[in-house]
Structure formats: C-alpha cells, structure tokens
Amino acid sequence: MSRITDELIEDVQKYARVISSGSDMSMDYAQDALAKIVEGEEGFDPAGSASFHTWAIRVAINAIIDSIRTTSRDEKRDLEWSELNYPDHTDRLQRWLQSDRTTALPVNGKNHS
Numbered sequence: 216m217s218r219i220t221d222e223l224i225e226d227v228q229k230y231a232r233v234i235s236s237g238s239d240m241s242m243d244y245a246q247d248a249l250a251k252i253v254e255g256e257e258g259f260d261p262a263g264s265a266s267f268h269t270w271a272i273r274v275a276i277n278a279i280i281d282s283i284r285t286t287s288r289d290e291k292r293d294l295e296w297s298e299l300n301y302p303d304h305t306d307r308l309q310r311w312l313q314s315d316r317t318t319a320l321p322v323n324g325k326n327h328s
Contacts, residue, residue, distance in 0.1 A: 218259075218267050219252065226268075227252075227275045234279050244282045248275035 224245075231245035238244075252271045259270050 217253065217256065219249065219256075219271070220268075223252075223268055223271055224249065226272060230272065230276055231279050234276065235283055238283075240282075240286060244279045245275075247282050248278040251275070251278040 227248050228242065228245045231241040231248065235241045235244055252274050255274055259267055261267070263270075265273070
C-alpha cells in the first residue's frame with residue numbers, strides 16, 4: 216500500500232513550481248518526481264531518522280533537479296545550426312564550386328595555397 220497522500224502530492228507540485236521557476240514543465244517534473252518516490256518507496260527505512268514525508272520530499276527535489284538538468288541539456292543539444300554563431304559560408308563555397316577551382320578554397324577571405 217502506498218504512503219503517498221494528497222498532502223505529499225501538493226507539496227511535490229509546489230516544489231516543482233518553485234524549483235523550475237514556474238516553468239510550463241513543472242507538472243511534468245512533479246509527475247516524474249512522484250514516480251521516483253513510488254519506485255523507491257520500498258527502500259524507505261521507517262527506523263531511520265526521517266519521516267516518510269521528509270524522505271519523499273528529498274527524493275522529489277533530487278528528481279526535479281535531475282529532470283531540469285536533463286531538459287536543459289536536451290534543449291541545448293537541439294539548437295538549430297542557424298541559432299549558433301557560426302558564419303554561413305554557403306555563398307563563398309558556391310562561388311568557389313562554380314569557379315575553375317584552380318585556387319584553394321578561401322578561408323577567412325584569404326586564399327591559402
């Protein structure tokens with residue numbers, strides 16, 4: 216039988232909103248955190264110094280932080296090339312391809328032979 220109460224669910228949702236600065240993803244983070252609590256519930260030691268609620272909140276906070284880090288990494292990885300500050304050399308390459316190609320491809324506006 217699960218020890219998850221409505222109070223715990225509300226607290227996890229509150230922490231998710233606060234830690235994620237009100238992100239639209241906060242409820243997803245809370246749901247992931249609650250899943251981690253359920254997965255780890257058997258590992259809770261009632262003889263330990265923390266109550267189940269305190270233990271569950273610590274698990275939730277760690278899970279929320281991990282989810283935010285993962286989301287942040289995924290967003291950085293998904294950047295479009297156009298969003299990066301790499302110069303677009305398409306025009307220069309096209310001109311070179313249409314030339315007689317007897318010169319080296321210009322790099323930074325200079326021919327290197």
